Amino acid sequence: MNDDTVTLERLAHYLDSGRVPYDPSIEDVPENASQLATLERLRVLSGELLAEDAAADPDPDPRWISGVMERVRQEARSGRDIPLDSDGAATLHMTEGAVRGLIREAGDSVPGAVVISCSLGGDVSAADAPVRVEVVISALRGQYVPVMADEVREAVTLQLLRQTELDIEAVDIVVGDVHLLETGVAS
Template sequence: MSDESVNATDAHLRGIIDEYMGAFEPDPAESVGLRERILQIVREDAVLAPATKLTTERGNPFRMATAEVRGIIREAVDSVPGIRARSVNLTPAGEPEGSAVEVSLTVTMSAGTAFVSAAEDVRRSVAGALIAQVGIPAMRVDVTVEDVFVDEEAADD
């Protein structure tokens, strides 16, 4: 985030806070540092990471760190025998937007793994993890194999 963008955001937020403070009329002793604390929270949130906008079943919007959602998906993919997650991309979908998600991912597959059945296992695993951990269904899970690897443990058997 550039300094100019931070300053514009700070100015906008200061205006909102001033408007709130004018309507609320808090005790001056209680409001010491409130404005700076709010700005600090907003700045920290903006620096954390990109977030994905989602919507609960009841239509309440929320944001979740995109890295966190990708981590949930990667764990679900890696739980499928012979498959390892590589890239994970997600797009909010559904009506209202964000009430579901479309997932596009690339994987590596161990030599000898049947792709069609493994891809179905990946789709089920990802869909189950998203419902269980995020509360959002997967409308689509696209799986692309990028590479094949030799599973050292299976080769030793």
């Protein structure tokens, strides 16, 4: 590389700026101008490939989108009251929606896992009643799913033991989807 050659980063920045202001150290040096032209062609081809990929993907089924939105609406509700021990001076409780938030936070903390939905089965309003938790996740393609499911189960169980007074009978993990990390697109 001679002293007149500029870095790829500088060429990319110059191209991003729309080649304004004119930079003679790039435009008037043949080696740099050639690299700039190659970078510009690469960007055009990449854009075309992305556009072709996007056109090849079918539009999502509207029923799928409405199903996701319905799950979000259901989980956003506060739900049932879950009693907490108190000194008797006041009645304390945690909402089922808050517990679902704890479950989601714990499950999402496991690398490669994304919580799709979660539910609490059993009488959460009765102290010492057994509660069964179901967590539906999307798993990162290429990850060993049984290990990921065990890690989600452990994270959710620990979170619930630390933050609630629920009598957890079981934490069931259901893999409902697989996703790609780069795009976040489910398959």
